[in-house]
Amino acid sequence: xxxxxxxxxxxxxxxxxxxxxxxxxxxxxxxxxxxxxxxxxxxxxxxxxxxxxxxxxxxxxxxxxxxxxxxxxxxxxxxxxxxxxxxxxxxxxxxxxxxxxxxxxxxxxxxxxxxxxxxxxxxxxxxxxxxxxxxxxxxxxxxxxxxxxxxxxxxxxxxxxxxxxxxxxxx
Numbered sequence: 001x002x003x004x005x006x007x008x009x010x011x012x013x014x015x016x017x018x019x020x021x022x023x024x025x026x027x028x029x030x031x032x033x034x035x036x037x038x039x040x041x042x043x044x045x046x047x048x049x050x051x052x053x054x055x056x057x058x059x060x061x062x063x064x065x066x067x068x069x070x071x072x073x074x075x076x077x078x079x080x081x082x083x084x085x086x087x088x089x090x091x092x093x094x095x096x097x098x099x100x101x102x103x104x105x106x107x108x109x110x111x112x113x114x115x116x117x118x119x120x121x122x123x124x125x126x127x128x129x130x131x132x133x134x135x136x137x138x139x140x141x142x143x144x145x146x147x148x149x150x151x152x153x154x155x156x157x158x159x160x161x162x163x164x165x166x167x168x169x170x171x
Contacts, residue, residue: 003078004044011040047072047083053090062094085113089124096127104131122151129164138171 002010018033049068056064072078075087092106107124115121129144145164148157 002043004080007040007044011037011044014040045080045083047079047087050079050083050086050090057090057093062097065090066094081113082116085110085115086120088113089115089120092124092127100131100134104128107131118151118153119156122148122157125151126157126160126164133164133167133171136171138168141168 014033014037018030018037021027021030021033049071053065053068056062056068069087069090072087075084079087088106088110092103092110095103095106107128110124111121111128115124125144126148129141129148132138132141132144141164145161145168148161152158152161
């Protein structure tokens with residue numbers, strides 16, 4: 001895996017090579033190289049291993065997603081802040097199947113670091129509300145569920161929210 005700064009250096013070198021090609025009257029090569037700079041810049045903002053882990057999660061392949069995330073050795077230095085949030089978010093989703101205590105830690109860290117999409121933030125908070133309910137912290141679960149309602153603009157989590165409210169009535 002390339003460090004985030006190395007990706008920017010590669011993009012800069014490609015731009016310099018593109019400028020050199022323009023000065024040599026190789027306009028086609030220069031344009032192609034300028035278009036090629038999009039790849040390292042895209043990978044700076046969207047980490048390749050996190051994208052591959054998301055693809056594995058769409059197929060419910062938790063082991064494959066865990067394998068791709070394991071390639072990221074030091075997320076603090078290799079990833080941008082939002083990518084670190086998604087790194088923790090993915091770990092939280094995978095661990096929510098087996099170990100609720102660790103998944104809570106990852107979800108809280110993901111919310112702290114920030115997630116780009118409101119839906120991802122809503123899912124993380126909904127999972128935290130479920131964990132709070134399992135530990136009988138009704139007040140914390142209630143505040144998290146109200147935040148989830150605000151974030152869920154397309155009402156995709158409506159059923160899960162209703163189930164959580166039913167569980168809260170039992171406590």
